[in-house]
Amino acid sequence: MAAIKVKDLTKDYGSVPGVDSLSFTVDNGEIFGFLGPNGSGKTTTIRTLLGLLTPTAGTATILGADVREENALIEAKRRIGYLPADLGFNDDVTGTQVLEYHASVKGDSRRTGLLDVFTPPLDQQIREYSTGNKQLLGIIQAFMHDPDLVIMDEPTSGLDPLNQAQFNEFINAERERGTTIFFSSHVLSEVRRVCDRVGILRDGRLVGLENMEALLERGGKRVHVRVADGSNVDLTATDGVFDRTTIGDEQQFTYAGDYTTLIRQLADYQIHDIEITEPPLEDIFMHYYGERKGEPSTGQREEANV
Numbered sequence: 001m002a003a004i005k006v007k008d009l010t011k012d013y014g015s016v017p018g019v020d021s022l023s024f025t026v027d028n029g030e031i032f033g034f035l036g037p038n039g040s041g042k043t044t045t046i047r048t049l050l051g052l053l054t055p056t057a058g059t060a061t062i063l064g065a066d067v068r069e070e071n072a073l074i075e076a077k078r079r080i081g082y083l084p085a086d087l088g089f090n091d092d093v094t095g096t097q098v099l100e101y102h103a104s105v106k107g108d109s110r111r112t113g114l115l116d117v118f119t120p121p122l123d124q125q126i127r128e129y130s131t132g133n134k135q136l137l138g139i140i141q142a143f144m145h146d147p148d149l150v151i152m153d154e155p156t157s158g159l160d161p162l163n164q165a166q167f168n169e170f171i172n173a174e175r176e177r178g179t180t181i182f183f184s185s186h187v188l189s190e191v192r193r194v195c196d197r198v199g200i201l202r203d204g205r206l207v208g209l210e211n212m213e214a215l216l217e218r219g220g221k222r223v224h225v226r227v228a229d230g231s232n233v234d235l236t237a238t239d240g241v242f243d244r245t246t247i248g249d250e251q252q253f254t255y256a257g258d259y260t261t262l263i264r265q266l267a268d269y270q271i272h273d274i275e276i277t278e279p280p281l282e283d284i285f286m287h288y289y290g291e292r293k294g295e296p297s298t299g300q301r302e303e304a305n306v
């Protein structure tokens with residue numbers, strides 16, 4: 001049985017479309033990233049999955065429960081953790097009191113273990129909490145009753161790089177435990193190390209559903225080259241070269257072709273320095289899913305940059 005099953009799900013806010021005809025499945029044990037820019041419908045989807053919004057059309061089940069069936073959903077929610085985008089903690093209570101409250105509602109069998117990983121200042125009142133520490137507290141409450149499925153709305157927002165790395169490590173360990181995780185983000189690079197699959201949302205519609213590894217592989221690598229005499233590397237006849245640009249004396253391009261071919265081409269030049277890195281996932285997104293409104297298409301960008 002799939003952990004989440006969504007079929008033709010539509011949610012309108014009056015005349016404003018929230019999400020339109022979404023269909024996807026999240027398997028048990030999968031780490032699924034739900035990606036999209038601001039306003040693309042991530043929160044609407046999540047709130048609909050949790051029964052906080054009623055779908056306008058279509059169906060969704062979560063751990064087997066139909067999101068329109070209140071009693072079945074209440075039962076399923078015992079095995080679900082949720083980190084909302086807006087945490088809504090009471091400012092006047094301490095971190096410990098927040099956790100005590102959540103423990104009384106749904107249990108806390110994992111609380112101690114989670115507090116070994118994430119360390120918000122539990123004795124402080126929430127009003128004194130930094131944004132990142134509030135987020136850590138939210139992550140702890142989402143996992144502390146040992147749920148089978150955890151749904152998180154932008155879990156890494158506000159986390160510093162150290163906490164973000166710790167979060168990534170934690171999510172990878174959750175994969176080993178078999179927890180199903182569905183989380184939204186608007187920063188593709190944030191999810192690249194942890195997700196098995198990504199769904200890409202734009203303007204309320206699902207425009208891509210990809211295996212992460214395949215997405216990265218098809219996206220190629222970013223090549224940075226400096227040629228000793230400053231001459232321009234001519235790759236016009238080489239397949240798989242796109243997004244060329246020159247910054248100072250460095251020529252850059254994304255390469256999704258055969259490496260032997262590229263190395264043969266570059267052998268004609270006196271290469272002073274070369275670096276091959278992973279491209280920003282935003283570039284992959286642009287390349288495979290086309291331009292956003294008002295922005296040039298990938299093809300136009302290539303021309304502009306060459």
Ligand SMILES: Nc1ncnc2c1ncn2[C@@H]1O[C@H](COP(=O)(O)OP(=O)(O)OP(=O)(O)O)[C@@H](O)[C@H]1O
Pocket residue numbers: 013016017018019036037038039040041042043044045085186
């Ligand atoms: N309560 C509401 N009433 C009317 N329109 C809404 C409401 N909530 C969201 N919308 C609209 O629905 C669309 C999707 O919004 P949603 O908040 O789901 O996007 P999001 O991807 O979560 O955005 P963000 O990354 O900014 O949180 C947007 O056009 C938004 O303006």
